[in-house]
Amino acid sequence: xxxxxxxxxxxxxLLAGYLKEIEQSDLKPLSAQVYQVQSKNFVRWINGEFxxxxxxxxxxxxxxxx
Numbered sequence: 526x527x528x529x530x531x532x533x534x535x536x537x538x539l540l541a542g543y544l545k546e547i548e549q550s551d552l553k554p555l556s557a558q559v560y561q562v563q564s565k566n567f568v569r570w571i572n573g574e575f576x577x578x579x580x581x582x583x584x585x586x587x588x589x590x591x
Contacts, residue, residue: 528573
């Protein structure tokens with residue numbers, strides 16, 4: 526999916542605020558990391574830079590090639 530750049534600017538601004546809130550929260554480190562990674566992946570997806578399950582599929586293919 527590709528989103529228009531005018532919207533991405535606002536989304537990235539909001540993401541930065543969200544990530545800052547996560548850093549300032551009392552979440553355990555692993556929980557905070559999950560929140561951060563998933564939100565960043567969502568923004569990458571709406572920008573056409575991420576496909577859910579892509580890494581898993583690549584790892585499975587690499588294992589089957591051996």
